[in-house]
Amino acid sequence: EGGGGELQTSTTSAPCELPELKLICCRVDPASSGTQQQQQHPFTADASIHQRKRDPGTDRPEAGEETRPDRERRPAANMSADVAVSLSVLAGIVALSDATRRLLSRALADTGLSVYAVELVSTFQLCCCTHELKLLSEVGGIEPRLALTFTYLASVIHGLTFSGAIGNPSGALEHAYHAKFSGGCALRRIACQFAAAAAARAAVPVIWGIGLSGLHMRHKLLGYRCISPIHAPLHKAAAVELACAFAVQTAITHTRSVEEKYRVHMVAAVIATVVYAGGSVTGAVFNPALAFSTQFPCSGHSFLEYCLVYWLGPLLVVEETTVPPSAPGNQEEDMSIVEKQLRLRDVCDRL
DSSP states (O other): OTTHHHHHHHHHHSOOOSHHHHHHHHHHOTTTOHHHHHHSOHHHHHHHHHHHHTOTTTSOOOTTOOOHHHHHHHHHHHHHHHHHHHHHHHHHHHHHHHHHHHHHHHHTTTTTOHHHHHHHHHHHHHHHHHHHHHHHHHTSOOOHHHHHHHHHHHHHHHHHHSTTOOOOHHHHHHHHHTTSSOHHHHHHHHHHHHHHHHHHHHHHHHHHHTOOSHHHHHHHHTTSOOBOOOOSOHHHHHHHHHHHHHHHHHHHHHTTTSOHHHHHHHHHHHHHHHHHHHHHHHOOOOOHHHHHHHTTTSBTSOHHHHHHHHTHHHHHHHHHTSOOOOOGGGHHHHHHHHHHHHHHHHHHHHO
């Protein structure tokens, strides 16, 4: 108690170089000197303390304060979670479609309608998976390399699980043109494809509305809005779709003699390459039914403009990819091929 005066004198006379000590000096001896209080206001001292604490080279950040790496890591973690949920949705769609295909094939085996049921379910699977991949790419903002990888894997899975379905109106017309089945059979398949495309177009908003991921929730808040992927004049966009359809249809036609487990990878590689080349112009759909499901609902162009871009090119490819007439020396071989095609046509007609 007797040393209180010495403490007061030493406190006021000692130089307070650190901001913390200046604050103490101002509060311990308010009557000793008004000059020091004017030089260092308490609020100024508090600000200097916070500035020193936020200096990355001296101290750690305060509790509850978010650092820059944390801010950068948070969107990456959210994107990883969105990708994981979308992959789970894709796996669920494929598994459910495969189970439905098997069930309908057994149930309709004696009615002759199994081929149309398989066509319906397979096209539904294709459209739903494409909707989810399109959402990941356009709204989720995943890297282009990752998007192409998912496109390749999805194409392989579709090729291995379609069970003879075509899933493309151009392919059905091409089969009818080569007399692999009748025109009526092709038209019924095309009707199933467009019905499945419309069903997928109505089903995916229901899946997104559940809110399984932050990406789905954001898309729901935006009203499931999408913008036209056509970023070129219509004639150029139609030419791009024609070239994409020609490349894919040519690959499908010229790999039919390859074993199926290798063929699906070859076709999937062509599809991924075509999407990489033409995706920035039109989205590289090259499938009229798939375009009807994924692109036609988007704003930016009219229905007729979408028909011009996404339907005209693939339909023209049907005629371009036909096999030209062979030389007279191969007429016997051609007749055997025609006989086989007629047999397949009769089988399809009976179905």
